[in-house]
Amino acid sequence: MIIKSLDPRITRAGIDDESKDGIQQPMDQWHTYEVFQQKKRGTHHVHVGSLHAPDAELAVLFAKEQYARRGQCVNLWVVKTSDVFATEYEDEDIFTTTPEKKYREPEVYKVMDRIQAFKAKQNS
Amino acid sequence: MYGNAYVENTGNINSLTAGEDPVKLAEFEARIAAGEKIEPQDWMPKEYRRQLIRMIEQHAHSEIIGSLPEGTWITRAPGFRRKLALMAKVQDEVGHAQLLYSACETLGKSREDMINDLINGKSKYSNIFNYPAETWADSAVIAWLVDAGAIINQLTNSKGSYGPYCRALDRICAEESFHLKYGHDNVVFLATGTPKQRQMVQEALHRWWPPLMHFFGPSDKISQHTETLMKWKVKMASNDDMRQQFLDMYVPKIWDLGLTVPDPNLKKNETTGKWEYTEPDWEEFKRVINGDGPCNKERLAVRRMAEEKGRWVRNAILKKDAQYVAPLA
Ligand SMILES: [Fe+2]
Numbered sequence: 001m002i003i004k005s006l007d008p009r010i011t012r013a014g015i016d017d018e019s020k021d022g023i024q025q026p027m028d029q030w031h032t033y034e035v036f037q038q039k040k041r042g043t044h045h046v047h048v049g050s051l052h053a054p055d056a057e058l059a060v061l062f063a064k065e066q067y068a069r070r071g072q073c074v075n076l077w078v079v080k081t082s083d084v085f086a087t088e089y090e091d092e093d094i095f096t097t098t099p100e101k102k103y104r105e106p107e108v109y110k111v112m113d114r115i116q117a118f119k120a121k122q123n124s
Numbered sequence: 125m126y127g128n129a130y131v132e133n134t135g136n137i138n139s140l141t142a143g144e145d146p147v148k149l150a151e152f153e154a155r156i157a158a159g160e161k162i163e164p165q166d167w168m169p170k171e172y173r174r175q176l177i178r179m180i181e182q183h184a185h186s187e188i189i190g191s192l193p194e195g196t197w198i199t200r201a202p203g204f205r206r207k208l209a210l211m212a213k214v215q216d217e218v219g220h221a222q223l224l225y226s227a228c229e230t231l232g233k234s235r236e237d238m239i240n241d242l243i244n245g246k247s248k249y250s251n252i253f254n255y256p257a258e259t260w261a262d263s264a265v266i267a268w269l270v271d272a273g274a275i276i277n278q279l280t281n282s283k284g285s286y287g288p289y290c291r292a293l294d295r296i297c298a299e300e301s302f303h304l305k306y307g308h309d310n311v312v313f314l315a316t317g318t319p320k321q322r323q324m325v326q327e328a329l330h331r332w333w334p335p336l337m338h339f340f341g342p343s344d345k346i347s348q349h350t351e352t353l354m355k356w357k358v359k360m361a362s363n364d365d366m367r368q369q370f371l372d373m374y375v376p377k378i379w380d381l382g383l384t385v386p387d388p389n390l391k392k393n394e395t396t397g398k399w400e401y402t403e404p405d406w407e408e409f410k411r412v413i414n415g416d417g418p419c420n421k422e423r424l425a426v427r428r429m430a431e432e433k434g435r436w437v438r439n440a441i442l443k444k445d446a447q448y449v450a451p452l453a
């Protein structure tokens with residue numbers, strides 16, 4: 001049956017509702033790219049999501065449409081997802097600062113006690 | 125809705141956790157209880173993955189199909205400014221679908237599989253889009269009240285446990301505020317206009333009220349199943365709670381314009397603080413969601429035509445070396 005719609009354009013298109021058209025072929029998806037957006041000069045590029053594109057140039061074009069259509073962007077990077085080498089969440093503990101590495105933290109450096117003691121001794 | 129207004133596809137599984145490693149399951153549940161997000165690379169129960177794929181995929185399809193009833197009004201929108209605004213809204217909705225397809229892909233279902241399942245009728249989408257937008261006033265009511273319902277659902281789900289879905293929803297919610305204000309503006313314009321315009325918007329509201337009451341789905345059955353999905357933060361609120369929130373926020377705004385809804389029993393019970401209403405016709409809901417609604421065939425046929433007519437463009441820019449990998453996050 002040909003689709004009859006309230007929208008005259010759809011009726012005019014003469015679409016057969018029994019058709020099996022439109023099924024995707026395996027290669028329709030292209031690459032995936034990860035998108036990084038810089039909101040204004042001077043700030044970091046931040047990962048905002050991903051998209052499908054056949055190459056980097058079109059990925060930038062799609063990224064502009066998808067992630068930057070309301071301004072608030074001065075620069076975009078796209079990176080092929082397959083080129084991202086990432087750590088595993090399973091190994092999250094590699095980032096834990098162990099107690100014996102406290103010398104990396106600013107707050108372990110406390111000199112006031114020593115200065116006060118020194119001054120007190122000088123004045124005595 | 126997207127997330128909850130569908131007939132649940134639970135198969136014949138007895139328990140959502142059957143066969144899972146108890147140690148890993150306990151770690152997973154502790155992480156969620158502590159308010160942490162689950163990322164694609166993390167271990168997750170099979171049923172968590174399956175339920176999320178089903179939910180996010182249906183949400184993505186709803187965005188795509190949902191843009192059709194409104195999209196038909198672009199060429200006939202009254203005035204250039206409204207035409208531009210409606211085009212922008214429809215583009216947003218299609219963009220929402222893209223964000224959601226990407227989020228769903230991180231769980232292991234490819235985008236072409238999802239699109240195929242939509243076209244061949246295997247996957248569902250929000251039932252409300254199986255109804256026609258008869259007049260311009262219908263498109264106004266959709267943009268205001270259907271989007272209002274969607275926002276309640278999406279804000280609720282954005283507090284869920286799956287990282288990529290939450291991040292997509294955060295972006296989506298930011299754009300929805302424009303849809304809501306644009307829709308309200310259109311409804312107010314008609315409701316405060318000529319008697320003919322007022323009549324148009326009143327009739328549209330009467331047409332859309334029953335599907336709006338269906339929007340969040342039937343009351344949840346209290347079951348182990350629902351409890352587990354709530355514990356896993358896949359389901360974030362009961363369908364009835366979201367419907368109450370919708371009524372509470374929007375019925376006063378409808379009445380404020382002197383418009384009515386076709387339910388004489390609708391009123392807020394001041395003692396309980398809950399809205400009382402005539403129970404929606406859930407038989408109709410089931411019939412329509414299973415294919416027998418006024419626009420089911422048209423929606424899928426139009427989607428199929430779009431895929432078919434766009435194929436030469438996709439093929440023209442296809443690179444031979446293109447290798448699909450799932451998105452990262
Ligand atoms: Fe949307």
Ligand SMILES: [Fe+2]
Binds near residue numbers: 271303
């Ligand atoms: Fe919307």
